[in-house]
Amino acid sequence: METPRQRQHRQTMADILRIAHGQLVTEGSAGLSLRAIARELGLVSSAIYRYVPSRDELLTLLIEESYTAFGDAVEAAEARCRREDLGRRWLTVGRAVRRWAVANPAEWALLYGSPVPGYHAPPERTTAAGSRVPFLVLQLLADADLQPASDDPPMTAALHRELDKLRPGLPGDLKPEVLARGLLAFSSLCGLVSLELFGQFTNTVTQFPAHLDHQLTRLGATLGIPEPT
Amino acid sequence: METPRQRQHRQTMADILRIAHGQLVTEGSAGLSLRAIARELGLVSSAIYRYVPSRDELLTLLIEESYTAFGDAVEAAEARCRREDLGRRWLTVGRAVRRWAVANPAEWALLYGSPVPGYHAPPERTTAAGSRVPFLVLQLLADADLQPASDDPPMTAALHRELDKLRPGLPGDLKPEVLARGLLAFSSLCGLVSLELFGQFTNTVTQFPAHLDHQLTRLGATLGIPEPT
DNA sequence: CAACTTCAGAGAGCAGTGCTCTTGCTTTTG
DNA sequence: CAAAAGCAAGAGCACTGCTCTCTGAAGTTG
Numbered sequence: 397m398e399t400p401r402q403r404q405h406r407q408t409m410a411d412i413l414r415i416a417h418g419q420l421v422t423e424g425s426a427g428l429s430l431r432a433i434a435r436e437l438g439l440v441s442s443a444i445y446r447y448v449p450s451r452d453e454l455l456t457l458l459i460e461e462s463y464t465a466f467g468d469a470v471e472a473a474e475a476r477c478r479r480e481d482l483g484r485r486w487l488t489v490g491r492a493v494r495r496w497a498v499a500n501p502a503e504w505a506l507l508y509g510s511p512v513p514g515y516h517a518p519p520e521r522t523t524a525a526g527s528r529v530p531f532l533v534l535q536l537l538a539d540a541d542l543q544p545a546s547d548d549p550p551m552t553a554a555l556h557r558e559l560d561k562l563r564p565g566l567p568g569d570l571k572p573e574v575l576a577r578g579l580l581a582f583s584s585l586c587g588l589v590s591l592e593l594f595g596q597f598t599n600t601v602t603q604f605p606a607h608l609d610h611q612l613t614r615l616g617a618t619l620g621i622p623e624p625t
Numbered sequence: 626m627e628t629p630r631q632r633q634h635r636q637t638m639a640d641i642l643r644i645a646h647g648q649l650v651t652e653g654s655a656g657l658s659l660r661a662i663a664r665e666l667g668l669v670s671s672a673i674y675r676y677v678p679s680r681d682e683l684l685t686l687l688i689e690e691s692y693t694a695f696g697d698a699v700e701a702a703e704a705r706c707r708r709e710d711l712g713r714r715w716l717t718v719g720r721a722v723r724r725w726a727v728a729n730p731a732e733w734a735l736l737y738g739s740p741v742p743g744y745h746a747p748p749e750r751t752t753a754a755g756s757r758v759p760f761l762v763l764q765l766l767a768d769a770d771l772q773p774a775s776d777d778p779p780m781t782a783a784l785h786r787e788l789d790k791l792r793p794g795l796p797g798d799l800k801p802e803v804l805a806r807g808l809l810a811f812s813s814l815c816g817l818v819s820l821e822l823f824g825q826f827t828n829t830v831t832q833f834p835a836h837l838d839h840q841l842t843r844l845g846a847t848l849g850i851p852e853p854t
Numbered sequence: 855c856a857a858c859t860t861c862a863g864a865g866a867g868c869a870g871t872g873c874t875c876t877t878g879c880t881t882t883t884g
Numbered sequence: 885c886a887a888a889a890g891c892a893a894g895a896g897c898a899c900t901g902c903t904c905t906c907t908g909a910a911g912t913t914g
Contacts, residue, residue, distance in 0.1 A: 426629075426655065430804075444852040463628075508819075508823070509738050509823075536791070554765070576836070576839060576840070576843075577843075579820075579836075580813070580817070580840045580843060580844070581821045582816075583811065583813065583816035583817040583819075583840075584809070584813035584816050584817070584821075584844075585816070586810035586816040586819065587811075587813050587814070587816020587817070587819065588812040588813070588816070588818060589818065590737075590812075590819065591808075591812045591813065591815060594737070596736075597774070607784075607805070607808075610805060611772070611809045613807075614806075614809060614847060615809070615813075617847065617848070618843060618844070618846065618847035
């Protein structure tokens with residue numbers, strides 16, 4: 397049972413996150429101000445520390461929230477594809493990533509931009525949530541019938557160890573070529589989206605969503621993914 | 626002729642930039658503090674505004690400086706390659722980009738990470754310097770004999786206009802497939818480097834520089850670049 | 855050479871930030 | 885019902901960017 401007091405606490409906590417999210421959207425991550433949140437809540441500045449121990453902690457909360465929303469969005473889109481249609485799955489993931497990033501640029505910057513200076517996210521709380529989308533790509537490639545590549549065995553073994561740390565449930569039979577290609581696929585996707593959001597070519601690419609499709613198809617071809625049917 | 630007064634001004638200006646650069650390396654872009662710079666110079670806080678009108682302006686100066694150093698490093702490496710050896714040029718550019726980024730992570734974050742919140746770099750002062758490396762990739766692809774691709778003509782035309790704005794000297798006969806592939810190449814490279822620097826796979830990839838070579842070769846194959854001889 | 859102008863630097867001050875500490879006062883609990 | 889727990893307030897510290905006025909020295913000019 398929830399006492400009124402607990403309920404009120406939970407409500408205030410939710411309000412804080414809501415306002416913080418608004419600040420993130422309008423001001424960016426540097427605009428996050430605990431004092432401003434308190435002001436907007438009608439609280440005195442020190443009272444906010446009853447709920448959030450520090451600004452960094454608030455940032456971590458927002459990052460967790462964003463990773464979850466991002467993972468949900470992309471996984472939901474991918475889940476609607478026929479499992480056998482690898483090309484469709486890849487294209488869908490790419491489009492979903494871009495769509496979410498364009499709709500939530502502040503959050504995208506938080507997750508995949510340069511780290512907020514002076515702040516380091518505690519890996520144990522972010523990497524698991526943050527690996528959902530890259531693992532989607534990895535799974536997709538694992539489902540493909542890839543030609544074994546001449547990869548560097550010690551490098552691949554280390555990669556495997558690293559990924560296993562992130563998500564212990566990793567299937568042990570992930571082939572070397574899947575790991576290497578998955579990393580390239582996800583990196584390139586991030587690069588394409590980040591450059592569109594942060595970079596100099598903004599206008600052009602935004603005007604033509606077909607551009608991403610072209611690039612995804614091209615990348616897919618490299619990675620051994622067939623065209624969508 | 627330079628009067629002593631001008632000389633002293635220039636010297637102080639250089640000192641400011643040197644200290645600011647040090648702050649960038651040790652504290653990150655949020656650690657940039659005009660007051661701290663003044664303190665280190667033995668000046669009172671307000672005196673710094675004789676030299677730098679605002680913190681944002683200081684950031685812009687640092688960005689210009691970084692773009693120049695970055696462009697110099699990569700262009701110098703690429704210039705040492707035989708013109709005909711496209712594969713070598715591509716590999717060299719990729720390695721040079723990564724080497725510079727690993728050696729100057731704070732600057733890399735400044736240039737290709739998420740924008741410093743609340744600050745927007747004046748495009749007229751950064752895009753020209755910032756387009757040096759991507760244009761190196763573009764030139765490289767232009768030198769290749771690419772198969773014409775079935776690209777979206779209006780998209781390509783818009784891309785061309787956009788790039789022309791960045792650097793008016795753009796050769797008018799840049800083929801559509803060159804533009805699209807150049808963008809993919811540069812984006813992917815940025816993604817690979819940024820994920821290594823900011824991301825979760827840091828340890829692994831750093832331990833095995835061969836990883837980047839693999840990925841560059843794979844990307845090169847997609848883009849119609851032969852293996853280095 | 856004396857008068858005038860320019861300007862680097864000093865100092866005070868404003869508005870804002872994160873964060874800590876103590877002090878009331880209300881709610882929950884034994 | 886008394887005691888413990890906990891929310892909110894208020895003052896305060898150290899820091900930030902930035903603006904203003906003023907002084908005194910350096911450079912310029914008649």
